[in-house]
Amino acid sequence: MTQALSKKAIAKKAIAKHAASKTAAKKSGGTMPAQEQDRQPGREREMRPQPDYEPKVAGSGRLRGKVALITGGDSGIGRAIAVAMAREGADVAILYLEEEKDAADTAKAVEDEGRTVLKVAGDVGDETFCREAVEKTVARFGRIDILVNNAAEQHETDDIREIDAKQIERTFRTNIFSFFYMTKHALRHMSAGGAIINTASITAYRGHKTLLDYSATKGAIVAFTRSLSQALIEDGIRVNAVAPGPIWTPLIPASFDAEHVANHGKSAPMHRPGQPNEVAPCYVFLASEEASYISGQVLHPNGGSMVAS
Template identity: 70%
Template sequence: MAEHLQPPQAQDHQPGSEKEMAPRPDYIPRHPGADKLAGKVALITGGDSGIGRAVAVAMAREGANIAFVYLDETEDAAETEKLIAEEGREAISFAGDIGDEAFCKEVVAKTVERFRTLDILVNNAAEQHEVADLTELTAEQLERTFRTNVFGYFFMTKAALPHLGEGAAIVNTTSITAYNGHQTLLDYSATRGAIVSFTRSLSQRLMERGIRVNAVAPGPIWTPLIPASFKPEKVAEHGASAPMERPGQPNEVAPCYVFLASDDASYMSGQVLHPNGGSIVGS
């Protein structure tokens, strides 16, 4: 099934730019909206590209206004804002580092100031860096990966909680690597495992407030993080090991987030969905 894989390519800056990918990922929702999120406001980290962009567009199609955060990919962010507007919804974006708690507080405050409410938080932004051996993993990289992938989720959730009421939803992005591991993504895999535990623990803590907390654990998905993380020859093999023998597209993952954020998932909290191309993973 090599025809379903992607050509070799590379980018030299994390988390990567969607406009530089060839072919571009599929992010447009496959079906008409059904107003599942009508009147809601969603805040999405890493919403400029990849899975985050697909989630932003899908939630906009379902009726939500969107605030999203990105690091420094201004062209991707502008395109995402345009896509949200084409769905008839409003968008606001923020450039900055979610590893900075003050920035997270500012994002939430400005989102609530603009839209007067906050109903959905999607913690999605992440970074990953290959190392061939644990001895090559520097303290700086370890701290940086955890600051983005774990601290950032804590900071944004902490800032959002005072504004989330009964019926609100938090959806965290984890990864198949939290369950299966990854021999060259040691620190990244550890952060994704931490987010599974964070999701389960926070779900228990917020149950009495009527706030649901769930997660999505994607498998190999065609996003800018892939050419920004791996060598070209490895990019060309991305997804080949999945049972479906191909990488997934962001619009094949986004419906999981819409479902978990909507009333369709009203009896689900502390759970993880697995759009991963058919891999069977433990609970």
């Protein structure tokens, strides 16, 4: 009876939050209220409406006793993954650049699920930081069972002739170099049964005319995932990816102008952006024993868009 009531309360709360988001969008005349942020990474606390990150269902212990390390874990999809995995029984380490308030909010949400959380601030584009973050995680929890490479940045540019070497290197360092660094160092502490999950994007399959360097990194992530899965199959470590479509995260107001933000997600077949808690279940599934026969694959929570995979 208690579990049934718990599930009912969770479902009721999720419906109320979704309704609030739809009301805000209707009032703005677009999918979401027009807004911008002047720096990357974006701040979740400054977004209106707030993204939905809380899991929609009660946990069932699918990750009980596991340790998850999540880059970009302070906000957006990363926050939703952290809370969802905590609800399923995992302790969590979250890596983030400098968004202390967002990271504190995520840490509290994980602790509210009864799990332990470690916060580590720094630049995942720096291999030394990645090594140190892994070492801190192992020092705290003893091992790593799940690695989620999720950190990303993007910079909208209308003309490739305006993209300089600094931007290209910065985007690649965050979006793909960090995946190599984190994987390289985390693998020293992972064993058979472990899982690596990489965040790709619908842009890897469809491209994006004003996100050339970002789209290129996401294509690289798909190839990296498929290749790494083959390299680690004999070690019993599964490697998969998730390629979200338009999702309501801090990266959106931090990357685009207000008009674009107001229309974010309208081109999806569902005519709206997804919420982080509509993406996080993909990661929980891929990390769990339910996905024990799945490796080298990509899941596509994208509002119904068809992609060639």
